[in-house]
Amino acid sequence: AQKVTQAQTEISVVEKEDVTLDCVYETRDTTYYLFWYKQPPSGELVFLIRRNSFDEQNEISGRYSWNFQKSTSSFNFTITASQVVDSAVYFCALRTLNNNDMRFGAGTRLTVKP
Amino acid sequence: EPEVTQTPSHQVTQMGQEVILRCVPISNHLYFYWYRQILGQKVEFLVSFYNNEISEKSEIFDDQFSVERPDGSNFTLKIRSTKLEDSAMYFCASNGGLGDTQYFGPGTRLTVL
Numbered sequence: 705a706q707k708v709t710q711a712q713t714e715i716s717v718v719e720k721e722d723v724t725l726d727c728v729y730e731t732r733d734t735t736y737y738l739f740w741y742k743q744p745p746s747g748e749l750v751f752l753i754r755r756n757s758f759d760e761q762n763e764i765s766g767r768y769s770w771n772f773q774k775s776t777s778s779f780n781f782t783i784t785a786s787q788v789v790d791s792a793v794y795f796c797a798l799r800t801l802n803n804n805d806m807r808f809g810a811g812t813r814l815t816v817k818p
Numbered sequence: 819e820p821e822v823t824q825t826p827s828h829q830v831t832q833m834g835q836e837v838i839l840r841c842v843p844i845s846n847h848l849y850f851y852w853y854r855q856i857l858g859q860k861v862e863f864l865v866s867f868y869n870n871e872i873s874e875k876s877e878i879f880d881d882q883f884s885v886e887r888p889d890g891s892n893f894t895l896k897i898r899s900t901k902l903e904d905s906a907m908y909f910c911a912s913n914g915g916l917g918d919t920q921y922f923g924p925g926t927r928l929t930v931l
Contacts, residue, residue: 737917749922801917805863805874
């Protein structure tokens with residue numbers, strides 16, 4: 705069975721602080737894909753990143769970085785120097801090679817205050 | 819940049835009525851999906867569609883739901899007799915191949931009164 709856990713329901717930070725959103729996943733499949741999506745107040749789901757299970761290299765994109773650790777089944781997301789526009793709900797999701805449906809975590813609501 | 823589009827953005831209907839939610843996936847994509855998000859909750863998978871047939875469906879996708887690709891571009895979700903608990907945001911998504919990233923449409927907010 706596939707499962708994604710985002711233990712942090714809500715996080716509030718002040719602008720310019722760094723913040724890490726946690727994601728822990730479960731799957732028996734050896735080939736799988738991990739994703740992060742951002743859902744701003746307008747409601748759409750914006751794709752941020754995808755990671756394949758065989759690629760544990762961490763990634764940095766501007767102020768965003770992702771730490772994928774298979775040993776702990778985690779795929780954490782860090783925003784450096786947060787901005788008010790980062791305020792949104794962030795979802796971690798998992799898909800396996802054999803199942804095309806995405807399993808989403810419950811989401812973490814990030815509020816960045818000025 | 820190509821994107822998934824959905825219409826309408828907001829649909830209000832009376833309980834028991836039929837609704838059809840429309841999606842236009844990215845043109846060269848082969849796999850299509852519907853997801854549902856009840857307000858304040860997580861995004862839940864409903865159904866996937868490939869090669870003109872349903873490939874997977876969740877337990878949420880019962881007999882009152884159906885999907886169709888009536889022509890080469892549209893992908894629709896029909897709810898035959900809406901219930902209050904069907905009120906949610908419905909997202910369409912598509913991807914080009916197995917394992918590829920799914921791209922989501924902006925969603926249709928369905929309100930059942």
